[in-house]
Amino acid sequence: MAGEAQADCLFCKIIAGEVPATVVRETDTTYAFRDINPQAPTHILVIPKVHYRDAATLAAVEPQITADLLREAGEVAADEKLESYRLVFNTGSGAGQTVFHAHAHILGGRGMQWPPG
Ligand code: 5GP
Ligand code: ZN
Numbered sequence: 137m138a139g140e141a142q143a144d145c146l147f148c149k150i151i152a153g154e155v156p157a158t159v160v161r162e163t164d165t166t167y168a169f170r171d172i173n174p175q176a177p178t179h180i181l182v183i184p185k186v187h188y189r190d191a192a193t194l195a196a197v198e199p200q201i202t203a204d205l206l207r208e209a210g211e212v213a214a215d216e217k218l219e220s221y222r223l224v225f226n227t228g229s230g231a232g233q234t235v236f237h238a239h240a241h242i243l244g245g246r247g248m249q250w251p252p253g
Contacts, residue, residue, distance in 0.1 A: 138197055139186035147183050147237035161212055165204045168212050177245030178216050182209050187237050191225040194238040209240050218244035224252075 141148040149155040150169065157169035160180055171179040184201050188194040195202040206223075213221050221244030226233040 139188065142187050142237075145187055145237050146235055147181075147239065148187055151183070151185055161208060161215065163204065163208060165201045166208045168208060171241070175241075176243040178218060178221070178242065180212050180216070180242045181239045182212060182242065183237060183239040189236045189238065190227045190233065191238045191240070192227060205238075205240060209242055212242055213244065216242075216244065218242070220244065220248075222248050 141152065146155060150157045151167050157172075159167065159169045161168040161182075165185055166182055167185060168180055168182045171181055182205055184194055184198065184205055186194075186198060186201060188197060191202070194205070209223055221242055224241040224243065225239070226241070
């Protein structure tokens with residue numbers, strides 16, 4: 137069923153505690169933890185506890201949880217004292233998505249270039 141945990145999904149395993157992660161915040165609907173391969177001094181992933189392959193699919197099916205995710209991203213940034221940060225949803229392998237469980241990257245603590253690579 138849509139949204140159910142997937143046995144072969146790394147982020148579902150992190151939520152279940154089967155793969156360790158450095159958790160920074162948790163709510164009823166979201167989980168935030170540090171990226172294992174940080175691309176900035178602060179690099180945190182915020183994910184919904186329900187499984188959807190990408191942010192657009194999550195938003196189409198679960199608008200309230202999508203709002204929770206964005207609010208949590210702001211709370212994480214505030215906790216980390218980030219005045220500026222980048223919020224990224226890689227969508228599709230061509231854009232760099234490697235884990236097909238919707239997630240926001242919060243990147244901060246250094247200057248950012250535009251356009252991104
Ligand atoms: P994507 O490339 O799909 O946008 O982002 C996936 C992110 O998950 C990458 O930044 C990658 O470093 C991170 N990642 C992959 N495996 C693990 C893991 O086992 N633990 C944590 N904390 N992050 C991971
Ligand atoms: Zn998943």
